[in-house]
Amino acid sequence: QKEVEQNSGPLSVPEGAIASLNCTYSDRGSQSFFWYRQYSGKSPELIMSIYSNGDKEDGRFTAQLNKASQYVSLLIRDSQPSDSATYLCAPRRAYSSASKIIFGSGTRLSIRP
């Protein structure tokens, strides 16, 4: 079992619709969760972080966390063509004394006009 599982996609969503990206992780000790966005040929950039069970909203983005189910998701409302990118889920291991995070392989999202 991979440490972080994401559907590789591509996930095709019409412009204006809600895009739903899902991620499961195997390390029950994970406490912090991050979503990074990576445009083709560019470096990853942080778009959301979540630490507690429930929802966290930031603009058009909502991160959802369920530690019991070891599941984290990212919802993008009113999807725009500029949202087309690969989204990387990244849990952080709580027992690490430092800050090592493990990246999933990413879900490629395509917003069609």
Added chain:
Amino acid sequence: DAGVIQSPRHEVTEMGQEVTLRCKPISGHDYLFWYRQTMMRGLELLIYFNNNVPIDDSGMPEDRFSAKMPNASFSTLKIQPSEPRDSAVYFCASRSSGQGSDEQYFGPGTRLTVT
């Protein structure tokens, strides 16, 4: 701030040659990470430093890879000898341990091609 700086941006070399990748982290950041990204394996953590000290190098593929951080503003990742399977994009990232900041800032990457 200029962000994380990496050089070179592109490197093409022949199998067996030594390759050195360079990174300048964001000033004031005390964590530095080296990642490798390929289509097959995704984004893999190779090694990371805290206050210039290597903390975890369990991701370094083999003895051909080595990394150093002689001071807070400079790090190198060396591959000697290089092999075609080392072809990938290598990212350097830095982070501050200061409260309220959890973001790792990535450099633009070095695209390495070993022929």
